[in-house]
Amino acid sequence: MNKLSSLGRVASFVAVVLSVTISANASHAATAGCKDAVSHSLPKRKLGAAGGSEVMQQVLNISGPERDAVIERQILRGNMPAFQRQLTPVTLSGKNAKGEITDITICVTPEYLSVGSNDDYVRVPLGLPAAARIADSMGFFLPTPRMVDAIYDQAEIHLAPSPMKPTRQMSSTDYLLRHNVTVEKARTRAARTPGRLTAGQKKDIVLTRRLLKAHGRVAIYGWHRSNGRPIQPLSTVHGAQYADYSHGVRLVAPTAIVNGKPQPLAKVLADRDLAGIISSEGPIANPDRLMASLYR
Structure with a gap:
């Protein structure tokens, strides 16, 4: 083996080691970043707050914007399960405009938005104005379809869809409660305690340029x-x-981790060099303004 060939192999080995080290560091930074993103953004649940079952009794005979208003008030007061405050990292990889491999990690709620406590919670479908107002009020975003795919791919628990009969009652509180029972039974069979990244049980309300x-x-x-x-x-x-029983609201934290370094998610979504990795539609200009426009 000549000297140049030997040096080339050494250089390749060093490059691989550096790549693995950088990837591991980026993964560690992403996990730590998601843990740090939680407590500052989501309001704490007050002692004595109503459980999910009690809140649902308040809205049993109403639906649409009227029901959304009740649930929105509960969520913004912090009446949501503690496990939903523990955001989970989901990493999307792709090439930027220069052809360089880039990892972008987003931090997402492990389950669909729910009202109540860890022991008594109900997943709550919401119309777009209420969902966007809740997300925007807490500084979060709704996911793009590409993010939804990545969340499903990387979920620890996959729950099969459980469609119900498409009747006029699809939007009723009774329907969403019945579906919640079905989903929770399946979730409990898969894991005794909630909090692990779970997907497949709902359709997502998403952020898209179509809006x-x-x-x-x-x-x-x-x-x-x-x-x-x-x-x-x-x-x-x-x-x-x-909003019907099949809809769900997943929240995405306002900070993404790009190759181990935190960046505002709004900036990444609007970046021509990076947006294609997390959005199949390419850049979304002013995504924070788009979020606000969905409820104003």
């Missing part, structure tokens, strides 16, 4: 089957206030 033109509409996507394919393609067919 720039589809004013007054909600964008939904997901409900992945066990083969990883979503039942629901990206759709804006429903009005913004519409």
Whole structure:
């Protein structure tokens, strides 16, 4: 072996070691970053706050914006399970505009938005205005469809969709409660305690450039089957206030970790060099303004 060949092999080995080290450091930074992102953003649950079952009794005979208003007040007062404050890292990898491999980690709630305590919680479908107002009030974002795919792929627990009959009662509180019982039974079979990243049980309300033109509409996507394919393609067919039992709200923290370094998620979503990694539509200009426009 000549000297140049030997040096080349050494250089390649060093490059691999450095790559593994950087990746491990980036992963550690991402996990730590997600843990740090929690307590500052989500309000604490007050002692004596109503359990999910009690809140649902208050809205048993109402639906739509009227029900959303009650649930929104509860969530913004901190009446949500403690385990939902423990954000989970999800990493999307791809090439930037220069062809360089880039890892972008987002921090997401491990379950769909719920009202109540760890022992008594109910997953709450919401119309787009309420969902966006809750997310924006706490400094969070709704996920893009590409994020939803990554969340499903990296979830520790995959729950199969449980469709109910498509009747006029789909938006009723009774329907969402019955579906919640079904989902919770499946979740309990998979894991005794909640808090692990779980996906497949709901369709997501998503952030998409389509909303720039589809004013007054909600964008939904997901409900992945066990083969990883979503039942629901990206759709804006429903009005913004519409929500049925199958919808869920997943929150994404305002800070992303790009190759181990924190950056505002809004900046990453708008960046022509990076946005394609976390959004199949490419850059979303002023995503924070878009979020605000969804409820104003």
